[in-house]
Amino acid sequence: MRISESKRLFAEAKNVIPGGVNSPVRAFRAVGGEPIFIQKSDGAYLYDVDGNSFIELINSWGPMILGHNHPMIREAVVKAVEDGLSYGAPTAKEIEIAELIVEMVPSVEKVRMVNSGTEATMSAIRVARGYTGRDKFIKMEGHYHGHGDSFLISAGSGAITMGNPDSPGVTVGTAKDTLLAPYNDLEAIERLVKANKGEIAALILEPVPGNMGLALPLPGYLEGLREICTREGIVLIFDEVMTGFRLAKGGAQELFGVTPDMTTLGKIIGGGMPVGAYGGKKEIMEFVSPAGPVYQAGTLSGNPIAMSAGLAMLHYLNNHPEVYAELALIGRKITEGISKINHDLNLNYTVNALGSMYSLFFTDQPVVDFESAKKSNTVLFGSYFQAMLKRGIYLAPSQFESLFLSTALSDELIGKILTAHEESMREIHG
Ligand code: PMP
Helix, strand or coil: CCHHHHHHHHHHHHCCHHCCCCCCCHHHHHCCCCCCCCEEEECEEECCCCCCCEEEEEEEECCCCCCEHHHHHHHHHHHCCCCCCCCCCCHHHHHHHHHHCCCCCCCCCCCCCCCCCHHHHHHHHHHHHHHHCCEEEECCCCCCCCCCCHCCCCCHHHHHCCCCCCCCCCCHHHHHHHHEEEECCCHHHHCCCCCCCCEEEEEEECCCCEEEECCCCCCCCHHHHHHHHHHHHHHHEECCCECCCCCCHHHHHHHHHHCCCEEEEEEHHHCCCCCCEECCHHHHCCEEECCECCCCCCCCCCCCHHHHHHHHHHHHHCCCCCCHHHHHHHHHHHHHHHHHHHHCCCCCCCCEEEEEEEEEEECCCCCCCCHHHCCCCCHHHHHHHHHHHHHHECCCCCCCCCEEEEEEEHHHHHHHHHHHHHHHHHHHHC
């Protein structure tokens, strides 16, 4: 595989951009080698600056649920551009997308648009604090909620990939209000609640975490959290930046039938444009300025181009519920294929999968939380990543990420992915 132009660009980028990239995991640090610079994308494929093409299993970290550069979304964006790029004033499109989100996501009665998942989670915590008059919140080890200061404590995704789950620059004062619990452990939550009685504003989690690799909630876990939060007056926040509109049109909360008080969303609502949102119960969202006293704002929030992309995406998903069965079938074909190949090669590795999300862990132990995810052999993952890349399959460049599938993956492409998987597994196991 020729990568000379990517190499040249990376060297140039490092002169003017920290680490050569605008988001850390893109640097391929955890998997060795250097990043591939992308020229364009279409359908199931990424095309790089050296003329290589790759079948996509990340899809811009989630949003490209229908594949890249989908004509319907592209046309919506192009049409919107004709009317100008930004007004910083209200538009009818913002009402339309809010109504659609309220219709689709069970917990959301009112919603505020922002520009990233990071903004959504930071704002949601502030509102929960304002609403309850309490300071502390509970976060799960290995879950990632963007790069807001109070979340960079035992954080997953790029933070753990780069070896900085607790980032320098976060003050002790900030960190002391973030209480940590292991995922899937209700007893740990009960202990925290008892030790901090009446002081906890919120409990935030990825209901189905993807940022320590994919793990699933144990039966009764989400229901248990709901019960504790209701009993203790704690605002339960589902961070569905990854799972919203992906696992079901109403996200993990619809799939598992557990309704949080607030929900954070991102990525998919923008159809590829920079968008996030947070919403929830009316009485909580009424605390947001200018309805209420909790300040939160954004010059580009509700941007007309981003809203047009999002509307095209959400209308499609709302009107085509069959997409979720289609995505789940694609997921099953790939993950069952991977498990069978591993079995035939006498490799007993854990595959966690749900709908169109999955992770292959290089451990034979079940992965249910951060501790068990960290048992994965990340050196072997790095070799697997490179072996797949060489064969034209683009995976997330870290063990601690979920993969995201799109409807653009035909049976023929799934066959290619599985062939590459088998060859890669043989190669890295000598
Ligand atoms: N929450 C979750 C669950 C995420 O996966 C992410 C990003 N992957 C974020 C929040 C932050 O979103 P953004 O990168 O758009 O700031």
